Amino acid sequence: MIGSGVPSARAPNTHRHREGGIREPVRARERAGCLRDSLLFSWLHMENRGTCAGTAAGSGADGADADERAAFLAALRKIEAAYLNFDTSRPVVIGGKTVTAKRVQPVSGRIGWALAGEDSGLDLPLLISVDGGLTWHDAITADVRAAIEAEKERRRLGEEEAALYADPRKVMKPGPGLVLLPNVTNPGDVILVRSGEPGEVEWQGKTYALKPCKAGYFTYLPIPRSTKPGDYTIGDAQLAVLEKKFDTQHLTVSEEMESMRRNTERIAADQKKIDEARSHSAETFLFDSAFLKPIGGRLSTPYGYTRYINGKFASTHNAIDLAAPEGTPIAAANDGVVALADELYLTGLTIYIDHGMGLFSQYAHLSELRVSTGDTVKKGDVIGLVGSTGFSTGPHLHFTFCAHNTPVNPDLFFGTTPFRW
Numbered sequence: 001m002i003g004s005g006v007p008s009a010r011a012p013n014t015h016r017h018r019e020g021g022i023r024e025p026v027r028a029r030e031r032a033g034c035l036r037d038s039l040l041f042s043w044l045h046m047e048n049r050g051t052c053a054g055t056a057a058g059s060g061a062d063g064a065d066a067d068e069r070a071a072f073l074a075a076l077r078k079i080e081a082a083y084l085n086f087d088t089s090r091p092v093v094i095g096g097k098t099v100t101a102k103r104v105q106p107v108s109g110r111i112g113w114a115l116a117g118e119d120s121g122l123d124l125p126l127l128i129s130v131d132g133g134l135t136w137h138d139a140i141t142a143d144v145r146a147a148i149e150a151e152k153e154r155r156r157l158g159e160e161e162a163a164l165y166a167d168p169r170k171v172m173k174p175g176p177g178l179v180l181l182p183n184v185t186n187p188g189d190v191i192l193v194r195s196g197e198p199g200e201v202e203w204q205g206k207t208y209a210l211k212p213c214k215a216g217y218f219t220y221l222p223i224p225r226s227t228k229p230g231d232y233t234i235g236d237a238q239l240a241v242l243e244k245k246f247d248t249q250h251l252t253v254s255e256e257m258e259s260m261r262r263n264t265e266r267i268a269a270d271q272k273k274i275d276e277a278r279s280h281s282a283e284t285f286l287f288d289s290a291f292l293k294p295i296g297g298r299l300s301t302p303y304g305y306t307r308y309i310n311g312k313f314a315s316t317h318n319a320i321d322l323a324a325p326e327g328t329p330i331a332a333a334n335d336g337v338v339a340l341a342d343e344l345y346l347t348g349l350t351i352y353i354d355h356g357m358g359l360f361s362q363y364a365h366l367s368e369l370r371v372s373t374g375d376t377v378k379k380g381d382v383i384g385l386v387g388s389t390g391f392s393t394g395p396h397l398h399f400t401f402c403a404h405n406t407p408v409n410p411d412l413f414f415g416t417t418p419f420r421w
């Protein structure tokens with residue numbers, strides 16, 4: 001209704017600098033009424049639209065769905081209330097003059113209206129503020145309209161973001177404070193950090209920029225396997241790192257295979273390719289639903305094992321190995337973009353998928369690639385087939401995630417999303 005333009009269509013200042021002519025109190029009241037109604041209706045319209053991907057999917061007039069939606073909207077209103085910084089105690093000043101206000105009503109953190117008293121001398125007693133009550137307007141100018149649209153967009157993004165969480169009120173806090181998802185973790189895991197404002201996070205000597213997405217600002221923080229258990233302070237938040245034991249695995253391989261690992265030149269050349277592929281990540285989350293396990297195979301090596309090959313310490317196994325017959329189709333764990341699909345020396349036919357914000361999934365030892373570097377993939381798309389290429393003793397999928405180039409526990413992702421950690 002704001003676009004239908006009764007108040008905004010008139011020339012600016014008409015009511016204040018009217019020259020001659022006859023006062024039109026009825027018309028003024030109509031205009032004031034229309035301005036107020038258009039504002040309120042536009043906000044109510046937003047409240048009741050309920051187009052939440054997370055809760056309205058497949059809904060009909062079903063009672064359970066309606067309850068869920070009502071609970072969701074109630075949660076959103078609480079979040080909005082937490083963001084409310086509209087100061088109703090400020091004097092209402094218009095045209096340099098302080099007027100008495102019969103009522104000041106915020107409708108969001110920034111937008112609100114005031115009803116001026118009869119003694120204000122204003123034709124249009126209904127005023128609007130788009131900056132939390134600092135300044136007041138008696139017409140919907142282009143700037144006011146733009147501010148209303150920006151606020152509507154902020155709330156729309158808030159709705160979208162809220163749909164990502166199990167309990168949005170616990171996560172979508174206003175201000176620069178950090179929310180850690182989760183705030184209890186293990187060495188080798190990864191956490192997601194959310195703030196209501198842009199900024200940076202210092203963690204283990206590195207600086208991570210919070211990137212905007214929906215109504216918040218985010219980064220992943222890898223918790224390297226070497227992290228000592230204990231309590232850590234990250235910004236204004238506390239993180240508990242628990243103790244975790246990693247088992248040891250002994251592998252016996254042929255002398256020929258073992259010698260592969262000594263070709264440091266080829267390994268270094270591959271690493272350059274991988275580093276290059278992982279140096280660019282989408283500046284937003286490319287997924288909005290739970291990750292799936294790429295194959296259903298038997299877990300043959302869990303994440304984080306310390307691995308000895310032919311009796312000598314080799315590496316830590318920063319991935320999971322899923323044993324499956326040669327040729328088993330491999331599904332993309334979630335939506336993303338193929339950052340690299342190539343034959344590498346140790347991991348054989350290998351795929352890296354960028355899921356945005358510095359998160360990559362990796363699929364190694366494939367017998368066949370079904371995607372190319374640069375392809376966009378959807379969760380569940382077949383991207384390749386299980387094989388035993390590269391440094392591998394039998395058909396299996398070597399699968400992991402990297403966050404900001406640090407390998408992290410893949411088990412955290414299956415059947416959920418970082419928003420629900």
Ligand SMILES: [Zn+2]
Pocket residue numbers: 301317319320321397398399
């Ligand atoms: Zn492996």
